[in-house]
Amino acid sequence: MELEKIDKIIEKYSSDSSSLTSILSEIQAEYSFLPQDVLKRVAEKLEIPMTQLFGVVNFYKIFKLEPSGKYIIRVCLGTACHVKGAHGILEEFERKLKIRVGETTKDLAFTLEKVNCLGCCSLGPVAMVNDDHCGQMNAVKVNSLLKRLSSSGKY
Numbered sequence: 001m002e003l004e005k006i007d008k009i010i011e012k013y014s015s016d017s018s019s020l021t022s023i024l025s026e027i028q029a030e031y032s033f034l035p036q037d038v039l040k041r042v043a044e045k046l047e048i049p050m051t052q053l054f055g056v057v058n059f060y061k062i063f064k065l066e067p068s069g070k071y072i073i074r075v076c077l078g079t080a081c082h083v084k085g086a087h088g089i090l091e092e093f094e095r096k097l098k099i100r101v102g103e104t105t106k107d108l109a110f111t112l113e114k115v116n117c118l119g120c121c122s123l124g125p126v127a128m129v130n131d132d133h134c135g136q137m138n139a140v141k142v143n144s145l146l147k148r149l150s151s152s153g154k155y
């Protein structure tokens, strides 16, 4: 981990602890998660206890302590998608990826998450792969989607 890069981000905010969420957001944008040694450096530079830092990291769901997969799959479990079988879609992803929701595959290819609404309820059940919406999902589409992403070799 390049601690000089971390120091530069912190210095950009004048080492001001009130900018902690901005500092953490920028670091996470750089590394895709918040590694332990980086958090330790942030705490040292801002002169705040690790407990305070973890309090902020755990409060905001956007912060991740583990690396995410190349493909982040978000399955909507909002009401409109729920009534159209979203839980079955989520279970199919879990079964095929051999992970539970909230987990990442060992090869860091896929992270599986659940969300409450993706804003396109008429397309339900909906999943998202990174920034792309996948509407009217079913088990066949889950399998072909995963096959296509796996064979693309982009991760």
Ligand code: FES
Binding pocket: 076, 077, 078, 079, 080, 081, 082, 116, 117, 118, 119, 120, 121, 122, 124, 126
């Ligand atoms: S409830 Fe699923 S997109 Fe709105």
